[in-house]
Amino acid sequence: MSYTALYRAFRPQRFSEVVGQEHISKTLKNAVIQNRVAHAYLFCGPRGTGKTSSAKILAKAVNCLDLKDGEPCNECANCRAINAGNFLDVLEIDAASNRGIDEIRDIRDKVKFAPSQGKAKVYIIDEVHMLTSEAFNALLKTLEEPPGHVLFILATTEVQKIPLTILSRCQRFDFRKISTAEIKEHLLAIVRQEGINIEDSALNTIARKAAGGMRDAISVLDQCIAFAGNNIESQHVEKVLGTLGEEQILKISESINQGDAGKVISLLNEYLQSGKDVKQVIRDLIEFYRQVMLLKLLPDGEMITLSRETLALVKEQARKLSISFLNGLVMKLSQIEREMRWTGQPQILLEAGLVEAIFQGAGLEEQNIPKPAEPRQADKTVKEEKRSKTTKVIKEEAPTQTTVEADISLDIAEIKRLWGDILERVKQNKITTHAFLIEGKPKVINGNSLVISFNQEHKFHYDQVNKPVNLSIVEKALSEVIGKKVPVSCVLETQNNVDTNTQESSAINKALEIFGGNIVEINE
Amino acid sequence: MALKDIRGQDTAIQMLKNCIINKHVSHAYLFQGPEGVGKKAVALAFAQALNCLDLQTDQSLPVLSWSEIDGCGCCLSCRKAQKGNHPDIHVIEPEKYTIKIEQIRKLRGSVFYKCYEGLYKVIIIDGAHYMTIEAANSLLKVLEEPPENTVFILVSSEPGKLPDTIISRCQQIQFQPLSTHIIEELLKDNRPEQGGDLALAAGLAGGSLAKARELLEGGEILIQRQETLEFIQKVWERSWSEIILWCEKWDKEKQKVKNILEILGFWYRDLLVYRTTGREEILINQDYLADIKRCTLSLTKINNALLLINKSIKQLEYNVSPRLTLEVFFMNLKIN
Numbered sequence: 001m002s003y004t005a006l007y008r009a010f011r012p013q014r015f016s017e018v019v020g021q022e023h024i025s026k027t028l029k030n031a032v033i034q035n036r037v038a039h040a041y042l043f044c045g046p047r048g049t050g051k052t053s054s055a056k057i058l059a060k061a062v063n064c065l066d067l068k069d070g071e072p073c074n075e076c077a078n079c080r081a082i083n084a085g086n087f088l089d090v091l092e093i094d095a096a097s098n099r100g101i102d103e104i105r106d107i108r109d110k111v112k113f114a115p116s117q118g119k120a121k122v123y124i125i126d127e128v129h130m131l132t133s134e135a136f137n138a139l140l141k142t143l144e145e146p147p148g149h150v151l152f153i154l155a156t157t158e159v160q161k162i163p164l165t166i167l168s169r170c171q172r173f174d175f176r177k178i179s180t181a182e183i184k185e186h187l188l189a190i191v192r193q194e195g196i197n198i199e200d201s202a203l204n205t206i207a208r209k210a211a212g213g214m215r216d217a218i219s220v221l222d223q224c225i226a227f228a229g230n231n232i233e234s235q236h237v238e239k240v241l242g243t244l245g246e247e248q249i250l251k252i253s254e255s256i257n258q259g260d261a262g263k264v265i266s267l268l269n270e271y272l273q274s275g276k277d278v279k280q281v282i283r284d285l286i287e288f289y290r291q292v293m294l295l296k297l298l299p300d301g302e303m304i305t306l307s308r309e310t311l312a313l314v315k316e317q318a319r320k321l322s323i324s325f326l327n328g329l330v331m332k333l334s335q336i337e338r339e340m341r342w343t344g345q346p347q348i349l350l351e352a353g354l355v356e357a358i359f360q361g362a363g364l365e366e367q368n369i370p371k372p373a374e375p376r377q378a379d380k381t382v383k384e385e386k387r388s389k390t391t392k393v394i395k396e397e398a399p400t401q402t403t404v405e406a407d408i409s410l411d412i413a414e415i416k417r418l419w420g421d422i423l424e425r426v427k428q429n430k431i432t433t434h435a436f437l438i439e440g441k442p443k444v445i446n447g448n449s450l451v452i453s454f455n456q457e458h459k460f461h462y463d464q465v466n467k468p469v470n471l472s473i474v475e476k477a478l479s480e481v482i483g484k485k486v487p488v489s490c491v492l493e494t495q496n497n498v499d500t501n502t503q504e505s506s507a508i509n510k511a512l513e514i515f516g517g518n519i520v521e522i523n524e
Numbered sequence: 525m526a527l528k529d530i531r532g533q534d535t536a537i538q539m540l541k542n543c544i545i546n547k548h549v550s551h552a553y554l555f556q557g558p559e560g561v562g563k564k565a566v567a568l569a570f571a572q573a574l575n576c577l578d579l580q581t582d583q584s585l586p587v588l589s590w591s592e593i594d595g596c597g598c599c600l601s602c603r604k605a606q607k608g609n610h611p612d613i614h615v616i617e618p619e620k621y622t623i624k625i626e627q628i629r630k631l632r633g634s635v636f637y638k639c640y641e642g643l644y645k646v647i648i649i650d651g652a653h654y655m656t657i658e659a660a661n662s663l664l665k666v667l668e669e670p671p672e673n674t675v676f677i678l679v680s681s682e683p684g685k686l687p688d689t690i691i692s693r694c695q696q697i698q699f700q701p702l703s704t705h706i707i708e709e710l711l712k713d714n715r716p717e718q719g720g721d722l723a724l725a726a727g728l729a730g731g732s733l734a735k736a737r738e739l740l741e742g743g744e745i746l747i748q749r750q751e752t753l754e755f756i757q758k759v760w761e762r763s764w765s766e767i768i769l770w771c772e773k774w775d776k777e778k779q780k781v782k783n784i785l786e787i788l789g790f791w792y793r794d795l796l797v798y799r800t801t802g803r804e805e806i807l808i809n810q811d812y813l814a815d816i817k818r819c820t821l822s823l824t825k826i827n828n829a830l831l832l833i834n835k836s837i838k839q840l841e842y843n844v845s846p847r848l849t850l851e852v853f854f855m856n857l858k859i860n
Contacts, residue, residue, distance in 0.1 A: 003548050003549055003550070004546055005550055005551055005552075008669060009666075033833045046688070047688050047689045047692045048692050073777060094662070094664070096658070096661030096662040096663075096664055096665070096667075097625075097628075097629060097662035097665065099630060099658070099662075126664075126665060127661050127664055127665070127689075130658065130662070131660075147597060157688075157689055201787070208693045213688075213692050215692050215693065216691075216692045219692065219693075219695055220695075221695075222548070222550065222695065223539070223550070223695045224550035225546070225548060226539070226550065226704060227539050227542050227543075228541055228542075228544055229546060234824075240539065242698045256633035261800040261801075262800040262801040262802065263801075264800075265796075265797050265800050265801045265806075266801050266803060266806075268807045269797075273703070277557075277698050277700070279684075280698075296789075321622075328643075329783045333617070339834060339838075341684055342834070342837065342838045343834060343837060343838075344663065344786065344837075345730055345786065345789055345793075347730075347793075348789050348790070348793040349792060349830075349834060351796060352792075352793070352827055352830035352831065352834075353799065355796060355800060355827060356827050356831075359823065359824075359827075383621075417760075417809065417820065418822070420822065420825070421822045421824070424824065474805075512765070513763050513764055513765060514763075514765055514768070515765050515768075516763070516765030516769060517765075517767070
């Protein structure tokens with residue numbers, strides 16, 4: 001005897017068993033009781049919300065010989081025949097495979113025959129969005145005025161693909177996603193019936209992962225049972241789904257919040273090597289930070305699905321973080337998730353994205369750039385404060401660093417290489433200074449001081465940078481980036497080394513630089 | 525190949541074996557994971573195990589031990605499965621890039637016949653994401669409620685492209701990238717003569733055996749990598765003319781430009797990882813360790829470079845001219 005998947009074994013058999021769609025069940029039940037069943041229904045909604053199941057129940061209800069308060073009895077001959085799938089008057093048509101006009105013509109031709117077994121002839125047309133437009137049009141007339149004994153039920157996940165002419169002829173029912181709590185409750189009922197023990201947090205994980213689809217949830221549960229037998233713990237679920245455990249998420253989020261990029265990358269590599277899927281990891285992180293954000297916005301909200309033990313820890317995290325930081329992080333992570341479709345190396349993308357998010361949170365502050373492995377205890381606290389008020393902290397921090405003694409071993413090459421960073425630092429402090437400084441170039445080290453040269457045509461910029469206010473900003477940025485106090489002076493490049501046909505030769509030089517090659521003189 | 529011969533997918537195989545032991549074989553599985561890690565091999569081996577005659581007679585036993593759950597490899601059914609002519613194991617593959625609705629319709633017809641000789645009718649759809657949208661939709665009904673003893677195995681490296689409605693009907697089995705030393709060993713079994721290159725190829729393959737083989741076969745990739753890495757380290761000092769000339773070399777070579785960008789991706793990733801963690805063992809370019817340590821680019825720049833690389837790879841997918849992509853990449857890299 002082969003095994004029947006749980007989601008098939010536990011397909012709802014009466015309206016009251018359909019989870020989370022009370023607005024629909026009630027309407028349909030009343031229609032049956034009052035004998036006001038319409039001739040055409042359209043059931044639409046996301047996967048696993050009960051469309052096909054409701055269609056089957058309705059088919060039974062209109063044919064049942066022993067209707068109980070609008071519910072099919074599931075015991076009379078008709079109900080049993082429908083459940084077994086051999087009732088002549090309930091026709092389940094897969095529109096995705098029979099999508100042509102010929103199939104619809106076939107229906108149209110047979111509609112007029114009276115039911116042979118039951119009270120009404122029910123056509124369940126599933127995946128109806130896949131019909132061709134000719135087929136839809138061929139259906140229109142029949143759908144509008146079918147013979148009295150006929151009931152059409154159309155079911156689809158993509159209602160936007162259905163022509164308006166079809167929509168206007170049907171009673172439309174929108175199935176909604178099933179809430180996590182409802183899914184959990186239903187899973188619990190199944191588990192009890194099957195005699196299976198399962199941890200509460202494991203159920204939470206499954207319900208969350210299902211994202212509103214009951215079939216997804218039962219499928220995962222089924223998979224967990226196949227994997228772990230009758231005693232399911234959360235670690236089994238994590239293994240089946242490849243998700244991170246709550247503990248692991250807490251660990252990595254803690255590091256993200258502290259801005260400890262090194263630890264984040266280390267942890268990430270550890271998790272991935274232990275067999276977690278990159279895409280799942282990022283989804284878990286997004287979901288986690290969403291929960292933190294919800295916690296912050298609605299502390300007593302019902303949407304929070306964290307287990308009780310972690311809740312306290314997460315609340316602690318939530319308290320420290322600002323909404324804007326959380327928001328930025330969730331946005332960034334979602335962006336990475338989208339980008340992942342395109343890359344063959346999702347891990348790299350995630351690593352880069354996380355580091356960027358961390359430094360964005362910290363206002364892109366970098367500390368001790370060339371020395372990676374050093375413990376950075378002191379920095380951490382500074383960084384945490386910085387996240388809240390970036391600019392202020394920089395100002396406070398600056399004096400301590402400028403007191404560093406000047407060092408003779410200045411290297412112009414190093415300054416040139418770090419020039420971009422220095423500019424950036426200046427920009428953060430005062431954007432106008434940056435605008436002036438950008439025209440200057442570090443030229444030489446003169447004794448202990450750095451000489452920045454300006455071209456003749458940028459005399460204005462030269463004058464501005466030479467003002468004490470701006471000079472001090474540049475010096476401060478220098479000392480922050482290279483860790484040494486360096487006085488700065490500016491010079492204006494004089495004209496004497498540039499000959500009269502500057503314009504022309506500079507253009508030639510530029511061309512040479514871009515295209516390469518030699519200068520050839522042509523004498524005619 | 526039997527289940528026991530497949531390396532590095534222990535979790536997935538364990539799950540499948542548990543399904544057989546607990547008699548919980550589902551009617552639809554989705555095997556998902558990167559290219560070249562053994563998804564299809566596992567699918568075939570699982571089909572073989574399901575139909576193995578020895579195992580069938582054993583099924584009266586209450587509990588089977590781990591190692592026994594496997595195709596025996598010598599019964600009639602197993603031999604047929606290995607030769608690929610078992611009448612109850614069907615493999616569906618893309619015809620000219622897509623799996624068409626006709627293929628699925630034909631399949632739907634055959635599903636409803638009884639098994640010829642096996643216990644299970646196994647239908648393996650390789651490259652399931654190549655199904656056209658019509659094909660996928662026409663599979664839905666039969667995938668949800670197939671006849672008894674039918675097992676669908678959808679194999680896909682890009683499950684994100686499958687409709688939700690398909691995924692929600694399957695049990696998803698996640699396959700992992702292979703670890704570097706497993707790839708190395710597998711490569712070694714195949715070609716013992718190549719020494720040092722194996723480790724490198726294994727490292728660069730990003731967990732895919734197929735990719736590692738590709739790397740080894742086209743030995744030029746390693747040369748290309750060396751060239752690229754030497755070039756990128758000096759890119760800040762190079763003039764525009766040199767850069768443009770270098771890019772010109774790869775004119776119209778889409779695959780090679782993609783390789784270059786991927787190589788650069790690994791390179792900057794290593795820089796990033798080393799800069800932030802200081803750990804050597806998780807780096808990919810182990811042979812360039814000294815250069816990685818020496819590099820002093822700022823984190824902002826490294827990050828920018830990674831974003832640029834990603835953008836450029838995306839552009840290549842959109843069919844932007846490879847040479848142009850590369851040139852623009854270097855310009856952005858230098859200007860930022």
